[in-house]
Amino acid sequence: MENRIWMQSWQPANHWISINNDNVLCNLCPRFCKIKPEKVGFCGVRKNVNGALASVNYGKSVPITCESIETEAVFHYAPGEPILSLGNIGCMMKCDFCQNWATSQSRLVQDHNVSYISPESVVQYALDNNIRMLSWTYNDPVVWQEFVVDTARLAKQHGIQNLYKSAFYITPQAIDELLEVMDIFSVSIKSLDDDFYRRVTKGRLEPVLEGVKQVYGAIKQGANVHLELSNLCVTGRNDNLQESLKTAHWMLENLDANVPLHYVRFHPDYLYTQVERTDPAFLEEARTAAINAGLNYVYVGNVHGTPSSNTYCPCCQTLVVERYGLAATSFLKQGACPRCQHPIPIKMPWAEPSLLHSPQELPDGLPHMLHSFRGVIRSCHVEQLAANPLYFQFETQDGAPVGRVQKMISLRFMLSSPSPQASQVRLFYTGVKPHVYEVYDRAHFPVWEAERTACHSEDVPPVLDDQKVK
Ligand code: SF4
Known part of the structure; x- marks a missing residue:
């Protein structure tokens, strides 16, 4: 039993x-x-x-988390939009470098990491928190298809959109079902080498590519669906130009030059920890090679502060969307480059910005705690026991404010340094003192406080007593 x-x-x-x-x-x-x-x-x-x-996992999730759409390698749809991310238990693949192994490998999932939710409770939570998009993500949404489809359908009835972030090892009839309820597909391609898939992921390449073509074909036939691809570049496995360019060439042959591609940085995890993180210089090189090959929009992912996560006009190279961490600022003018008027394929489904990030007045006398970002680890999850108002303010190392005070009510949400100056964040809480979990990059979902991942040569500063993550 x-x-x-x-x-x-x-x-x-x-x-x-x-x-x-x-x-x-x-x-x-x-x-x-x-x-x-x-x-x-x-x-x-x-x-x-x-x-x-x-x-067995219907309605059983890891803590639902408020993040932004950039977390999901989606850059050409409502930049900066808050999303409610839902991950579950189990996976149809078994990558030895999995960045979410504590939840994807079902035999390892402990009761205390499981939240019990219903389609109605998810939709109500999104409505209560002014969130306009659900994101089906983390371990992989394929394995809770029934819950995803039930909830996404209900969300749609309430005007909430759906984003599907997946390795996409899924059958065509299941994709047809998703096409009825999803607005965005963000597909993570592990490699263009079938042998890589078989050895490292225990899956196969061909069904993944066929699935991407199925979504793209539906778009060409008029489906109102958005598609982006990412390619995780794993140190010592596929971090070479020959491999990374295969993805770009396949997209040019089977999709088109305007589908965005993200080359994503890997951090050592699960059974593959004896290596370094992907060298950012390689990701930049891969991006340049893919643009030279003919793709218009290629990004470097999971590298904080690189200009290669910005969007530039492919005609005149003008900056049209600036990103830092998970913050995004658009300079588009009516969907086009402000300089040469070249149309930029970035969808803006809402006329008004989300209410969630509006500046707030900080009430007097609230207890507070400080979380310092350590070296390259520039993001964190903040978790509360109950959905109480929590105010936050980014600061310089000397305690000078950076930006305005903002408020969140979610049980769990992600904060990411929005500028090079923001080296810490102060949390003003109205309920029980929150927990803070360091997040190594956007694919990472920490489930316990003491979780530490190898950063090796990146020389991450030690946690000092007054910086303890708790
Ligand atoms: S076919 Fe795929 S989804 Fe179905 S039980 Fe096997 S691994 Fe799970």
Whole structure:
């Protein structure tokens, strides 16, 4: 008997057929697991219960977190828009470098890291917090398809949009179901080498590429859906120009030059920790080579403060969207370059900016705590026990304010240094003192305070007593 509570309840699953002797075949992802009675599939979250497939992770998530759309390698849709990120348990792949292994590997997930949610509670939470977009992300949304589709459909009915961030190892009929409810697909391609997929991810390349083509084909046929791709460059595995350029060439042959591509920095994690983080110089080189090959919008991801995360007009090189960390400022004029009027394919679905980031007056007398960003670790998650108002103010190292005071009410949210001067953030809380978790980069979802990841030669300063992450 499974002794973790989160595994003991389930909901009926879709995307399966019966085969002989009460066995079932799951056809949600191209692994097509044949599952015997009382057993689970490869992902660990789809179980044969009395000859029918059940979803063991329906409505079971890691803490839902307020972030910004840039976290999901989406740069050409509502820059700076706040999103509500939802991750779950399990994964249909098994990358040895997984940046979210504590939740993606279901056998490792502990009860205290699981939140119980319903489609209604997620939508209400987004409405209460003025959030206009849900993001299905982290471990991988493929393995909770039923919950994703139920919630996304309800969200849509309330005017809330949906973003799907995935490695996209998924079958065509499941993609068709997603195309009915998703507004954005951000697909993480691990490599253009099938052998890499088989060895390192335990998946296959071809279904991923076919899935991307399916989404792109739907867009060409009029679906109101946005697509971006990213390519994680893993040290010692695919951090060479020959490999990175394959992604650019494939996009030029199968998609078009305006689909954005992100070359994303890796941090050592899970079973692959004996290497350094990806060299930022390589990511810059890969970006330049992909632009020279013909792509118009190529970005470097997970490197704080690089100009290569800005958007430039491909005609006259004018800066049209400036980004630092997760902050974005648009200089577009009616969707075009302000200098040469070349149209820039960045969708702006809302006329008004989000209410969430409006400046606030700081009430007097609130207790406060300080979190200092350490070296290259420039982001953090702030978690509260209850959804109380929490005010924050970025500061220089000397305590001078940077920007205005802002307010969040979410249970958990991400803060990222918005400028080179902002080296710390002061949190003014109205409830119990919050917890702060360091976030290594945007793909990373820490689940315990003491989690530390190898930064090796990056010389991250030690945590001093007055900087302790707690
Ligand atoms: S979703 Fe899970 S159970 Fe279904 S085929 Fe993929 S790995 Fe197997």
